[in-house]
Amino acid sequence: MKSGITILLLFVMLMQILSRAFIVLDYQLNKDYIGEFLCINQSKPELNCEGHCYLQKNLKKAEQSENKSTQQTLKIDFPLSLPVNFTCSFSQVTPIQTFIFRYLVGHPVRYLAAIFHPPSYS
Secondary structure (H helix, E strand, C coil): CHHHHHHHHHHHHHHHHCHHHHHHHHHHHCHHHHHHHHCCCCCCHHHCCCCHHHHHHHHHHHHHHHHHHHHCCCCCCCCCCCCCCCCCCCCCCCCCCCCCCCCCCCCCCCCCCCCCCCCCCC
């Protein structure tokens, strides 16, 4: 499940990054059709546009949508006070087991020489 979501998110990020490349690829694949039917400068054959105007328009539109998506920010409003009808009830909990701590009076326990070994520099 996690790997599927990860692959999906990576695919979406790649699509956003490569959106311009897809626009140019689409133009290259359909250059004849775009030049003949979708070109804005069809009435001016002396410009030899061949659909470059259509390509520029699509690239500009993609750039504007990219800029618009980066400028959008996430706004989250947090309430400054709790709601008026907020109620909270506590029930008394009885302990399951009580612990009694006793301190031993006497001399401190010495460290065990078998366990403690200071570092040696040899």
